[in-house]
Amino acid sequence: MIADTGTKMIHIGKNTRSRIVSKGISGGKSQNSYRGLVQVHKTAENAYNFSQCDSLLLGDKCGAHTFPYLEIKNKSAQVEHEATTSKIGEDLLFYCNQRGLTNEEAVDMIVNGYCKEVFKQLPMEFAVEAQKLLSISLEGSVG
Amino acid sequence: MLEIKNLHAKIGDKEILKGLSLKVNAGEVHAIMGPNGTGKSTLASIIAGKEDYVITAGEILFEGKNLLELSPDERAREGVFLAFQYPVEIPGVSTTNFMKAAVNAKRKHHGLEPIVAKEFLALMNEKRQLVDLDKSYLSRSINEGFSGGEKKRNEIFQMAMLDPKLAILDETDSGLDIDALRIVADGVNKLKNKHNAFLVITHYQRLLNYIVPDYVHIMYDGRIVKTGDKSLALKMEERGYDWIKEEIGV
Numbered sequence: 001m002i003a004d005t006g007t008k009m010i011h012i013g014k015n016t017r018s019r020i021v022s023k024g025i026s027g028g029k030s031q032n033s034y035r036g037l038v039q040v041h042k043t044a045e046n047a048y049n050f051s052q053c054d055s056l057l058l059g060d061k062c063g064a065h066t067f068p069y070l071e072i073k074n075k076s077a078q079v080e081h082e083a084t085t086s087k088i089g090e091d092l093l094f095y096c097n098q099r100g101l102t103n104e105e106a107v108d109m110i111v112n113g114y115c116k117e118v119f120k121q122l123p124m125e126f127a128v129e130a131q132k133l134l135s136i137s138l139e140g141s142v143g
Numbered sequence: 144m145l146e147i148k149n150l151h152a153k154i155g156d157k158e159i160l161k162g163l164s165l166k167v168n169a170g171e172v173h174a175i176m177g178p179n180g181t182g183k184s185t186l187a188s189i190i191a192g193k194e195d196y197v198i199t200a201g202e203i204l205f206e207g208k209n210l211l212e213l214s215p216d217e218r219a220r221e222g223v224f225l226a227f228q229y230p231v232e233i234p235g236v237s238t239t240n241f242m243k244a245a246v247n248a249k250r251k252h253h254g255l256e257p258i259v260a261k262e263f264l265a266l267m268n269e270k271r272q273l274v275d276l277d278k279s280y281l282s283r284s285i286n287e288g289f290s291g292g293e294k295k296r297n298e299i300f301q302m303a304m305l306d307p308k309l310a311i312l313d314e315t316d317s318g319l320d321i322d323a324l325r326i327v328a329d330g331v332n333k334l335k336n337k338h339n340a341f342l343v344i345t346h347y348q349r350l351l352n353y354i355v356p357d358y359v360h361i362m363y364d365g366r367i368v369k370t371g372d373k374s375l376a377l378k379m380e381e382r383g384y385d386w387i388k389e390e391i392g393v
Contacts, residue, residue, distance in 0.1 A: 005256035086234075090194075095231045098191050098224070099301065100248040107242055113235025113284070125299070 001028070006035035006067075011047035011077070020051040022122055025111060026062035027138065033065040040077040056114050057087040058107065058138075086114075107114045108135055144169045144340050145309055150201035152189055159185045159218030161203070161365035167309070170337040175344045175349055176376060177362035178384045183344045184228060185314040186362075190342075191225040192218050205309065211331035219245075226298040226315050232286040238297065239267065240264035241352075242304050249305060254286045270303040274330040292323035299330040310334075312343045316350040328353030361387055 009018045024032040051126045055064030064073065066083045088110055096106030111134060112119075119127045152160040157184045167173050173181055175285040188345075189196050189320050190203065190335070192215030203210040210218060222282055226378070236353050246266075247257045247371045267281060268349065274296040295315050331341065331354050343354055351373060359376045361369040363384070369375065379387070 029170070054329040090232050092189075092233065094193055094215060095227065097231075098219050098227075099305070100216055100219040100252070101244055102216050102248075105244060105248065109236055110233060113233055113240075116235040 001030040003035075004033045004035070006033075006037065008037045008039070009049060010039045010041070011044040011049065012041045014045040015047075016044055017048045018050075018055075020049070021118060022051070022053045023115055023123070024053075024055045024064055025058065025114070026055065026064050027058035029061045031063045031065070033067065035067045035069060036081075037069040037071070038079055040069045040074050040079070042073045044074050045076050047074065047079075049078075050080045051082070053081070053083040054114070055083075055085045056111065057085065058111075060087075091117065095105075105140075109137060111138060144206055145342075146204040147190075148202050148204075150186075150189070150200040150203065152196045153199060154185075154196050158199075159196070160189070163362075163366055165360065165367060167310075167340045167342060169308070169340055170276065171271065171358065172335065172341045172343065172354060172356045174309040174354075174356035174359045174373075174376060175342065175360060175362055175367075176346065176348075176379055179346075181362045182365045184313055187225055187311045187344055190218075190309075190311060191215060191223060208253055216248070217252075219305075220249050222304050224305055224307035224310045226295070226302055226310065226312045228313045228315075228317065229296045230286050230298055232284065232289075234287055235282050236285055237282050238285045238300075241285050242267065242301065245301070246304060253255055259293065266304065271300055273303050273333055274299045275326050276300050295319055295327055296323065296330075299327050303330065303334055306334075307339065309340050311344070313344050314346065315343075316345055316347060324350065325353060348376045351376045363387055363391065 007020055009020060020036060022034050022036065024034055026032045034053050036051050036053065038049045038051065051068060053066045057064060068081045070079055072079060088107060092110065093103060093106055095128065112131060115134065115141055119130060122130060147163060147165040150160050150163045159232060163186065178184055185196065198211060205221065205223065223348060243263060271281065276296050281364060284296060286384065298315065315327060319327065326349065335341065343350065343356060344386060356373055359371050360367045361379065
């Protein structure tokens with residue numbers, strides 16, 4: 001699967017602040033791209049944006065790509081971007097296995113931990129749904 | 144409990160274990176010492192089931208079962224525990240959640256219902272005090288930002304939670320200051336009983352002052368070349384490994 005997703009953040013007013021957290025998970029042979037547009041208009045004095053883009057890879061045949069787009073028209077703006085890529089490696093899986101967890105249980109737990117920062121912002125009912133959906137879509141994704 | 148017979152193992156083309164035999168009974172503490180690169184950690188990894196190694200000959204029996212046929216997670220649920228030399232970090236997963244999953248995986252394997260929350264919390268509280276681990280660590284992401292000593296204490300805490308039959312400590316003493324060493328050793332001593340066994344891998348005699356072994360094995364070039372009681376460890380410390388090399392004639 002190829003997913004090309006992204007966000008737009010447009011600063012128009014003075015002293016506006018924004019924060020973007022993007023978490024992508026790629027399994028199997030999928031490729032995930034994140035494009036994040038941050039626009040700061042001329043009128044947006046002292047705008048501040050922080051973008052964080054994390055990617056998690058399951059296995060070694062998938063990939064993740066991050067493309068930040070910054071359009072800054074006001075010199076007082078402060079725009080920060082941070083990106084990380086991590087992989088559920090063999091050492092991590094072995095550690096979980098050694099505590100009695102199967103590969104599937106381990107991946108489920110690691111992925112949920114990875115998404116926690118986003119999930120905990122969601123309303124309860126939705127967070128429960130999201131978690132279930134994640135478990136289903138991960139079934140059989142690690143060989 | 145554990146019986147290793149003439150074990151040969153290699154990684155890639157390199158033969159690391161060259162006919163290792165070892166027998167561990169319930170209620171015993173065995174220490175394995177030896178110079179770097181003689182295969183001590185390899186042995187620990189193979190018992191736990193790490194897949195990087197190819198077993199070319201020999202067998203490992205655990206309570207009469209062929210251990211090499213079981214997956215690493217099955218071995219763990221059967222009661223094999225490895226305290227890692229370098230424990231990994233799992234971002235976003237608290238020690239509490241991790242332990243809950245592990246404890247329940249083991250219970251399920253033995254046909255038990257998942258543990259009741261109240262009981263689990265009481266168990267955690269009891270066991271964390273064993274290694275003097277502050278309550279706040281349990282809600283933090285596992286091993287993330289922990290110091291070396293805290294990671295090792297966390298390993299012993301997990302061992303206490305899972306109550307294994309066979310516990311392997313892979314250089315648990317490396318990187319520990321004397322206080323942390325004593326805490327870890329105390330934890331092990333309190334967990335020791337006549338139904339379980341410990342395999343302690345170490346470079347230094349120091350740890351064995353606190354965890355007193357019934358047997359000390361010296362490993363050299365992929366084999367156990369000498370076995371004795373705790374006085375052997377003292378002799379090693381005094382004379383170094385060259386003495387063993389002379390004794391076995393290499």
